[in-house]
Amino acid sequence: MIEAEGLGRTFKVRRTVVHAVKDLSFSVEAGEFVGCLGPNGAGKSTTIKMLTGILAPTAGRIQVAGLDPARRRKALARRIGVVFGQRTTLWWDLPLRDSFELIRLLYKVDRVRFAERLAEMCAILDLGGFLRTPVRQLSLGQRMRGDLAAALLHDPDLLVLDEPTIGLDVVSKAGVREFLLRMNAERGTTVLLTTHDLGDIEKLCRRVLLIDHGRLAFDGSVAGLRALVPGETSIEEVVTRLYLSSTPAGSPRIRPLPPADDRPSGTA
Amino acid sequence: MVRAYLLLAWTWLRASAQYPLSLTLLTLGSFAINGLDIAAIWVIFAHTTALAGFTLPEVMFLYGTAGLSFALADLLFGNVDRLSQHIRAGTFDVMLIRPVSPFVQMAADRFGVHRLGRITQAAAVLVIALTQLTPPASRAWMIPVMILCGTAIFTAVFALGGALQFLLTDAPEVANAFTYGGSQLTQYPLSVYGEQLVRGVTFILPLAFVNWQPALYVLDRDDPLGLPGWVRFASPVAAVVLGGVAALAWRAGLRRYQSTGH
Ligand SMILES: Nc1ncnc2c1ncn2[C@@H]1O[C@H](COP(=O)(O)OP(=O)(O)O)[C@@H](O)[C@H]1O
Ligand SMILES: [Mg+2]
Numbered sequence: 001m002i003e004a005e006g007l008g009r010t011f012k013v014r015r016t017v018v019h020a021v022k023d024l025s026f027s028v029e030a031g032e033f034v035g036c037l038g039p040n041g042a043g044k045s046t047t048i049k050m051l052t053g054i055l056a057p058t059a060g061r062i063q064v065a066g067l068d069p070a071r072r073r074k075a076l077a078r079r080i081g082v083v084f085g086q087r088t089t090l091w092w093d094l095p096l097r098d099s100f101e102l103i104r105l106l107y108k109v110d111r112v113r114f115a116e117r118l119a120e121m122c123a124i125l126d127l128g129g130f131l132r133t134p135v136r137q138l139s140l141g142q143r144m145r146g147d148l149a150a151a152l153l154h155d156p157d158l159l160v161l162d163e164p165t166i167g168l169d170v171v172s173k174a175g176v177r178e179f180l181l182r183m184n185a186e187r188g189t190t191v192l193l194t195t196h197d198l199g200d201i202e203k204l205c206r207r208v209l210l211i212d213h214g215r216l217a218f219d220g221s222v223a224g225l226r227a228l229v230p231g232e233t234s235i236e237e238v239v240t241r242l243y244l245s246s247t248p249a250g251s252p253r254i255r256p257l258p259p260a261d262d263r264p265s266g267t268a
Numbered sequence: 269m270v271r272a273y274l275l276l277a278w279t280w281l282r283a284s285a286q287y288p289l290s291l292t293l294l295t296l297g298s299f300a301i302n303g304l305d306i307a308a309i310w311v312i313f314a315h316t317t318a319l320a321g322f323t324l325p326e327v328m329f330l331y332g333t334a335g336l337s338f339a340l341a342d343l344l345f346g347n348v349d350r351l352s353q354h355i356r357a358g359t360f361d362v363m364l365i366r367p368v369s370p371f372v373q374m375a376a377d378r379f380g381v382h383r384l385g386r387i388t389q390a391a392a393v394l395v396i397a398l399t400q401l402t403p404p405a406s407r408a409w410m411i412p413v414m415i416l417c418g419t420a421i422f423t424a425v426f427a428l429g430g431a432l433q434f435l436l437t438d439a440p441e442v443a444n445a446f447t448y449g450g451s452q453l454t455q456y457p458l459s460v461y462g463e464q465l466v467r468g469v470t471f472i473l474p475l476a477f478v479n480w481q482p483a484l485y486v487l488d489r490d491d492p493l494g495l496p497g498w499v500r501f502a503s504p505v506a507a508v509v510l511g512g513v514a515a516l517a518w519r520a521g522l523r524r525y526q527s528t529g530h
Binding site: 011012049052053054055056070073074075077078080082084086087088089091093094098102105106107134 | 361
């Protein structure tokens with residue numbers, strides 16, 4: 001579903017060059033549920049933008065659903081759903097229902113299939129109560145549920161989410177998590193999300209990518225991530241230690257290790 | 269493209285109907301501002317009978333055709349000059365995840381009837397000018413052609429201004445100077461300006477083809493700068509060339525798009 005090879009992106013900021021992503025290689029198979037972890041400024045959002053065709057990479061190659069995102073952006077848009085936790089993809093002044101209708105028209109979704117999917121989304125995400133409310137009047141939790149539905153109305157193969165649980169209360173968070181698990185299990189939608197919430201990682205992701213200073217520092221299971229810091233069982237502690245140990249400017253000190261199940265069992 | 273544009277524009281129109289008061293104020297405001305423009309022309313003619321050799325109805329003809337072209341381009345595509353706002357707010361990223369051209373999405377964004385104010389006003393000036401001038405049909409055929417070409421030229425100028433904002437995200441005023449400056453410039457007979465400027469807007473940024481050159485044909489006037497007669501028929505060529513340049517510039521800008529760091 002995703003193939004990245006030596007992916008890199010630089011930005012020019014007032015004559016200096018910022019390496020947001022450096023030599024990133026990974027692949028994601030159809031049906032996987034992958035979480036992307038990393039300190040602020042690690043390059044997670046930049047990676048997401050390259051996956052979705054918003055930004056063209058400055059180095060390396062990337063293929064998503066068999067397409068080069070930056071070159072085939074419009075074709076790719078029909079195959080993927082995108083959610084930004086920090087901002088909505090809906091139309092601020094339109095009622096939720098009208099935003100959905102507009103998405104149906106823009107993505108040319110068949111009317112009958114759209115009605116079915118909308119009914120399904122309304123049932124799972126409990127949208128019925130605020131379909132007629134303008135998006136700007138929705139609470140963050142309601143808006144996020146609306147965004148999730150909007151990203152899936154055209155039945156994409158891949159769902160990409162940048163910090164989907166940011167700022168949500170525990171109940172809304174649980175709702176979002178349950179929904180994502182369900183889409184992944186029932187529809188086989190491939191899911192890639194970034195998060196700072198380790199609960200998301202523990203409860204959702206079978207696989208974790210740890211990004212540090214724009215590089216891939218770890219790729220494996222949650223158990224494998226835990227095993228990086230021997231003797232530590234709390235994932236919070238493990239990640240805190242890993243973040244603290246990463247050097248500010250140079251290459252990451254968190255070295256890629258094979259997933260835990262491939263190694264001799266720990267001493268805990 | 270056209271379908272997507274109409275869908276988006278219609279949706280925005282419906283959304284704007286939710287705020288009837290602000291709609292009315294915007295429309296009235298746009299009438300008032302453009303009314304001041306006309307007042308300026310009246311003031312000039314209160315003191316003289318001709319401007320650079322052009323009579324009042326002739327100047328109104330130039331004003332009306334340029335105004336109508338600009339208003340049509342502004343109505344359909346003018347919002348493209350808000351690109352830097354969308355880039356900074358992050359909403360341009362959202363346009364890039366949709367299966368529709370971001371240019372079309374930008375153009376249709378916040379489409380509203382308040383943009384009609386300028387059109388009705390320019391059309392009124394043009395009609396008044398034509399009742400006084402009554403050009404023969406053998407020359408009047410040029411009028412719709414020149415308005416169409418003028419609209420295309422201003423649209424290309426808007427697209428160029430947008431493309432520039434991919435690079436100058438923090439200085440959209442530079443780009444706006446082109447579009448609105450261009451519309452102001454073409455309101456008067458170009459011969460009131462210096463020869464260098466007229467050559468510039470003929471051969472570099474071809475604003476002279478919006479109304480000046482074809483109007484010389486409609487009004488059956490000699491070119492004060494002595495350019496050959498065929499130049500008067502070159503508006504479609506100018507529109508196509510500038511449109512091509514603008515499309516390339518927009519694509520190049522999109523390739524260099526950096527998004528924002530938050
Ligand atoms: N459009 C941009 N212009 C300049 N610098 C950017 C831009 N986008 C990201 N960056 C920089 O690249 C680095 C990675 O940013 P980002 O991908 O947003 O990190 P994350 O999402 O992991 O917090 C940061 O240092 C950030 O300042
Ligand atoms: Mg981020």
